[in-house]
Amino acid sequence: MAIDQQTHPALPAGTVTLVFTDIEGSTTLLQRLGDGYQQVLQDHHHLVREAIRLGGGYEIQTAGDAFFVVFERARDAVTSAVAAQQALLQHPWPEGISVHVRMGLHTGEPTPSPDGYVGLDVNRAARISGAAWGGQIVVSRTTRALIEHDMPDGVSLRDLGYHRLKDLEHPEHLYQALHPILPAQFPPVRSLDTLPNNLPRRLSSFIGREQDRRVSGRPGGHRRPGRTGRAGGAHAGSSGGGA
Numbered sequence: 001m002a003i004d005q006q007t008h009p010a011l012p013a014g015t016v017t018l019v020f021t022d023i024e025g026s027t028t029l030l031q032r033l034g035d036g037y038q039q040v041l042q043d044h045h046h047l048v049r050e051a052i053r054l055g056g057g058y059e060i061q062t063a064g065d066a067f068f069v070v071f072e073r074a075r076d077a078v079t080s081a082v083a084a085q086q087a088l089l090q091h092p093w094p095e096g097i098s099v100h101v102r103m104g105l106h107t108g109e110p111t112p113s114p115d116g117y118v119g120l121d122v123n124r125a126a127r128i129s130g131a132a133w134g135g136q137i138v139v140s141r142t143t144r145a146l147i148e149h150d151m152p153d154g155v156s157l158r159d160l161g162y163h164r165l166k167d168l169e170h171p172e173h174l175y176q177a178l179h180p181i182l183p184a185q186f187p188p189v190r191s192l193d194t195l196p197n198n199l200p201r202r203l204s205s206f207i208g209r210e211q212d213r214r215v216s217g218r219p220g221g222h223r224r225p226g227r228t229g230r231a232g233g234a235h236a237g238s239s240g241g242g243a
Contacts, residue, residue: 010112011058011060011070011112012058012070012112015107016071016072016109016110017070017071017072017073017074017146018068018069018105018107018108018110018125019067019069019070019071019077019080019081019103019104019125020066020067020068020069020103020104020125020126020128020130021048021066021067021069021104021129022066022067023044023066023100023134024134024135025134026064029097029099032097033095040093040097040099041065043091043093044065044099044101047084048067048084048087048088050087051084052067052069055077055083056071057069057080058070060116060117061116068116070117074107074143075146075150075151075152078139078143078147078177079152081137081177082154082179082182084101085137085179085182086179086181088100088135089135100135101135102130103137104126104128104130104137104139105128105139105140106121106125106139106142107140107142107146110122123167124140125140130166130190131163131189131190132189133187133190135186136183138174139175139176139177140173141172141173144175154179155177155178157177157178158175158176158178158184159173160174160175160176160188163189163193164191164193165191174189
């Protein structure tokens with residue numbers, strides 16, 4: 001869906017931090033909860049959108065349980081990711097379930113387009129998200145470089161080393177964002193180096209549908225672009241997230 005330039009100002013150009021998120025094990029939750037999953041999805045969307053709004057982010061697209069968001073400052077992106085994880089962790093979910101959301105952040109210079117952004121940085125951010133575990137925040141070396149001397153309150157970074165990610169030519173140096181209230185221990189990130197037979201697990205809902213998704217940033221889901229499209233106040237998207 002193209003942006004109405006008379007209604008929405010242009011998306012931020014230049015250097016931005018891209019954030020991809022999605023629920024880990026959403027298919028299992030759907031099978032367990034049945035119709036009750038819709039309320040879980042709505043609560044998830046509300047909590048994530050509130051964190052985006054507080055950080056001044058731009059919600060670009062949603063697809064099922066997945067979000068694609070950009071921030072003008074890397075520090076704000078990390079702050080919002082931590083806030084979202086805290087809210088998800090503390091929320092009273094039904095039937096004793098937990099909702100674990102993986103998040104990947106990368107800073108680059110994608111090109112704004114009528115449908116979002118284009119450029120390899122879009123794909124790189126999504127692949128980083130796909131390497132994370134539910135509840136984990138993984139950031140690229142570029143994002144780390146921009147926040148290391150201006151770290152959000154309570155946040156520190158753990159070096160996860162270099163990892164090969166699907167469709168990316170060179171290994172990515174990854175870091176985990178840590179906060180005292182969030183879980184800190186996770187298995188090795190899901191990369192081509194750690195998965196059996198080098199077969200990647202399910203990545204973002206925005207990646208893998210068509211080959212050109214690696215540069216398009218057009219997942220085809222719900223779109224909330226521009227500064228007036230910052231998150232908050234809208235209903236949740238439909239169910240149908242990934243496993």
